[in-house]
Amino acid sequence: MSIRVHSWFAILAFVGVLGVAEWGVRRAMPVTPASEAVPRQKHRFRGWPAFTAWQDAPTGTARIVWLSHSQAYAGEIPANRIYADKLERALTAQRAGGFDKVEVMNWSFDGVTSIEMTLMAARLQRADPDLVVAAIGMANFTIDDLARPLSQCRSDLPRLVSHPEIFRALPRAFVRRHVPIEDGLTVAAWDRVGLLRFREFAWSWLDQQWGGLQRGLYAPAVNFHPWQLAHLPARGDFGRAPWSKRAGNVKARYDARSRVLLEEFLDLFQSIPARRHLVIATPHHLKPGNAMAPSMEIFRRDLAALAAARGLPFVDDSDLYGAEGFFDGLHFNPDYHQYYCETLFARIKPLLDTP
Amino acid sequence: MWFNTYTYALFLPVVLLLYAALPLRGRQVMLLAASYLFYCWALPYYGLLLVLSTFLDYAMGLLLEREQRTGRRRLWLGLSLAGNLGLLGYFKYTDFLATNAASLGRVLGLETHWEPLNFILPAGISFYTFQTISYTFQVYRRQYPAERDFISFALFVSFFPQLVAGPIERATNLLPQLKSLAALRMENIRAGLCRILIGLFRKMVIADRMAIVVNGAFSNPDACSPGVAWLALACFYAQIYFDFAGYADMAIGSARLFGVRLMENFRRPIMGVNITDWWNRWHMTLTGWFRDYLFNSLGGFKKGNGRAMMNAVIVLFLCGLWHGARWNFVLWGLWNASMLIAYYGIRALLKKYGLRTRQTGRFTLGVLGSHALIFLISMIAALFFRSPDLPAIGTMLRAMFGLNGATGFPPYLWFYVALLAGWYISEAAEEYGRVSERWAKAPAWLRAAAWALLLILVALGSVNLQTPYLYFQF
Numbered sequence: 039m040s041i042r043v044h045s046w047f048a049i050l051a052f053v054g055v056l057g058v059a060e061w062g063v064r065r066a067m068p069v070t071p072a073s074e075a076v077p078r079q080k081h082r083f084r085g086w087p088a089f090t091a092w093q094d095a096p097t098g099t100a101r102i103v104w105l106s107h108s109q110a111y112a113g114e115i116p117a118n119r120i121y122a123d124k125l126e127r128a129l130t131a132q133r134a135g136g137f138d139k140v141e142v143m144n145w146s147f148d149g150v151t152s153i154e155m156t157l158m159a160a161r162l163q164r165a166d167p168d169l170v171v172a173a174i175g176m177a178n179f180t181i182d183d184l185a186r187p188l189s190q191c192r193s194d195l196p197r198l199v200s201h202p203e204i205f206r207a208l209p210r211a212f213v214r215r216h217v218p219i220e221d222g223l224t225v226a227a228w229d230r231v232g233l234l235r236f237r238e239f240a241w242s243w244l245d246q247q248w249g250g251l252q253r254g255l256y257a258p259a260v261n262f263h264p265w266q267l268a269h270l271p272a273r274g275d276f277g278r279a280p281w282s283k284r285a286g287n288v289k290a291r292y293d294a295r296s297r298v299l300l301e302e303f304l305d306l307f308q309s310i311p312a313r314r315h316l317v318i319a320t321p322h323h324l325k326p327g328n329a330m331a332p333s334m335e336i337f338r339r340d341l342a343a344l345a346a347a348r349g350l351p352f353v354d355d356s357d358l359y360g361a362e363g364f365f366d367g368l369h370f371n372p373d374y375h376q377y378y379c380e381t382l383f384a385r386i387k388p389l390l391d392t393p
Numbered sequence: 394m395w396f397n398t399y400t401y402a403l404f405l406p407v408v409l410l411l412y413a414a415l416p417l418r419g420r421q422v423m424l425l426a427a428s429y430l431f432y433c434w435a436l437p438y439y440g441l442l443l444v445l446s447t448f449l450d451y452a453m454g455l456l457l458e459r460e461q462r463t464g465r466r467r468l469w470l471g472l473s474l475a476g477n478l479g480l481l482g483y484f485k486y487t488d489f490l491a492t493n494a495a496s497l498g499r500v501l502g503l504e505t506h507w508e509p510l511n512f513i514l515p516a517g518i519s520f521y522t523f524q525t526i527s528y529t530f531q532v533y534r535r536q537y538p539a540e541r542d543f544i545s546f547a548l549f550v551s552f553f554p555q556l557v558a559g560p561i562e563r564a565t566n567l568l569p570q571l572k573s574l575a576a577l578r579m580e581n582i583r584a585g586l587c588r589i590l591i592g593l594f595r596k597m598v599i600a601d602r603m604a605i606v607v608n609g610a611f612s613n614p615d616a617c618s619p620g621v622a623w624l625a626l627a628c629f630y631a632q633i634y635f636d637f638a639g640y641a642d643m644a645i646g647s648a649r650l651f652g653v654r655l656m657e658n659f660r661r662p663i664m665g666v667n668i669t670d671w672w673n674r675w676h677m678t679l680t681g682w683f684r685d686y687l688f689n690s691l692g693g694f695k696k697g698n699g700r701a702m703m704n705a706v707i708v709l710f711l712c713g714l715w716h717g718a719r720w721n722f723v724l725w726g727l728w729n730a731s732m733l734i735a736y737y738g739i740r741a742l743l744k745k746y747g748l749r750t751r752q753t754g755r756f757t758l759g760v761l762g763s764h765a766l767i768f769l770i771s772m773i774a775a776l777f778f779r780s781p782d783l784p785a786i787g788t789m790l791r792a793m794f795g796l797n798g799a800t801g802f803p804p805y806l807w808f809y810v811a812l813l814a815g816w817y818i819s820e821a822a823e824e825y826g827r828v829s830e831r832w833a834k835a836p837a838w839l840r841a842a843a844w845a846l847l848l849i850l851v852a853l854g855s856v857n858l859q860t861p862y863l864y865f866q867f
Contacts, residue, residue: 255808257858
């Protein structure tokens with residue numbers, strides 16, 4: 039098979055155009071700051087490999103990694119009013135553990151699944167935080183996750199699966215369940231090719247300015263922006279499909295089958311080489327007769343038993359506040375970020391103070 | 394395995410590399426193994442059906458060739474048909490026939506009940522059974538000698554680029570190519586890759602995007618105003634064309650990498666100026682199959698106009714059923730048959746009064762009107778094709794004529810109108826302006842840069858909605 043000279047020019051032109059496009063889109067996408075630098079992931083669902091990249095802490099700085107869900111992310115209020123940021127300031131101000139600075143690395147986001155929780159735990163296998171906290175709830179370990187492939191996760195944490203050190207750290211059963219070949223190849227391509235990542239960035243960018251474009255032209259089943267981009271003015275609205283239905287209430291279920299998800303996560307969580315570990319069942323309030331109550335009970339029991347079996351300190355905050363603490367049963371009213379921060383401060387400062 | 398997956402993107406180069414490294418016999422064996430791997434990727438046990446079909450038609454082909462007695466030859470042909478159609482019928486039509494028989498029984502006052510078997514339809518069974526039937530017919534009619542080399546024949550039945558959704562090949566075209574697989578050539582690789590890229594664009598950028606409107610509208614027709622309902626039908630016509638033509642592009646492109654030229658399946662159907670012209674442009678290999686093995690076998694045009702029309706009704710009724718065991722497909726077939734009969738009738742009348750127009754091959758206002766009429770007929774056909782059941786057709790019809798009281802047309806839907814207009818303009822430019830011929834004369838580097846831009850467009854413009862190829866369900 040011989041290739042003539044003009045074919046070489048053609049190949050060069052082809053590769054050149056692709057190269058320029060790849061370079062351009064990588065420059066166009068915003069840089070994600072590392073988790074120690076910001077109170078929470080400002081792009082919400084995208085940029086997680088960069089956000090969770092681990093750098094050794096400077097001398098005199100303690101690090102707390104906070105693995106949690108939308109309650110800790112609290113996208114509805116400014117970042118400086120969420121409990122994770124308040125806790126960081128309070129612990130630093132009180133020189134907890136004698137450290138000059140305490141960094142609370144808030145690895146939380148809306149709708150986090152057991153898959154993403156396990157991936158974050160795998161990400162931390164070579165990190166050495168002073169404290170690692172899993173503040174989790176039943177909805178993060180539902181039976182739906184058992185059949186969920188990587189590509190159905192909201193965040194881009196699944197990209198980490200294509201990193202050899204993360205892949206090796208994952209339990210075999212997890213890989214068999216969640217990483218079919220197609221999904222493995224998809225996240226690997228997604229991780230390495232900027233052009234593939236840029237598509238969601240571009241649609242988020244467009245939709246934040248001209249509402250309706252994302253659902254109408256790109257992702258009818260996605261009701262969030264993969265990239266959350268601040269300070270974009272709304273310029274217009276392209277309308278909503280007449281067949282659109284408003285999202286209903288989440289009906290998450292946890293039962294005996296979900297236990298394997300929790301076990302896998304806690305096994306990896308336990309093996310994070312942190313100085314201290316802490317497992318928290320997060321606060322919530324269910325109205326009487328809520329269909330999720332039985333699942334919640336099973337989850338709390340399982341979490342307590344599995345944490346105890348692994349020697350992990352466990353706190354059950356499920357019933358800490360009544361209905362007044364939340365605007366929807368799970369997410370805190372703004373004042374309660376302060377109250378919860380104070381509760382956590384009282385628990386965590388002694389952990390850091392103890393050598 | 395689907396074409397628009399990363400698995401296929403990995404599979405194809407590996408097969409290509411192995412192909413390059415092997416001698417002829419090795420290439421055939423390797424392609425056969427690769428084809429079975431491709432087919433059995435999701436549901437391995439359905440590969441057995443492929444094996445069964447292969448053995449049956451290989452044996453029947455040899456028997457047909459040796460046999461001189463007409464009665465025996467008919468017996469072997471009948472056995473092949475019974476085996477292939479039996480396989481197809483069992484998996485595809487058992488539930489449909491039994492459920493309808495049970496319903497009829499209840500109407501007649503009998504105690505009848507059928508618990509559906511709910512088979513998962515083996516992928517591509519409608520395609521490869523038709524392909525093997527075509528082989529047997531060709532041997533029966535002495536149009537092609539029976540294939541003695543089993544590996545070549547098995548590869549003919551299972552050749553992965555066209556196994557799952559066609560084109561439905563003829564032995565006369567495909568078998569000689571598979572028997573003499575040539576070494577890789579740069580020209581074939583370039584042409585094959587370009588065709589694959591066109592297929593990806595058609596599927597992932599256009600067809601899947603059209604599916605957003607189509608799926609939404611058909612999921613809740615009561616919410617659709619007339620404008621939205623008609624747009625959804627137009628979008629479905631576009632979706633099924635770009636989906637299936639995109640698949641055919643990828644099939645033809647994949648085969649071309651190995652130097653194999655498959656038959657074309659589409660030729661700009663939107664440019665059809667009458668209903669027969671449309672059928673000569675749409676799913677050409679299936680249309681050709683029905684014409685050669687059913688319509689002509691029933692007598693075709695030889696026994697008068699009345700008989701020809703009856704034959705057309707039978708063929709299109711069965712063509713509808715071929716697409717699926719549902720009454721809406723039967724209606725789709727009958728709608729097309731009625732349009733065909735109407736066309737023949739009008740043509741006969743025009744001829745009688747000396748008003749028959751000649752086609753000049755130029756783009757005129759009359760041609761534009763013909764295109765619009767054929768588009769409208771295709772949109773209504775799309776209603777029957779896409780509706781999940783008969784009541785859904787009624788609900789959509791109410792929406793189309795504003796009987797559900799819904800109003801409004803969200804501004805973003807104008808984008809789809811523009812896409813449909815773009816489809817028409819680009820096809821018209823190719824049909825009447827031969828754009829691709831002119832483009833082929835551009836410098837190689839410029840064309841390569843354009844292909845790269847198309848790849849970028851696929852990467853950026855594809856939709857976040859995984860839609861399986863529509864014709865996989867048939």
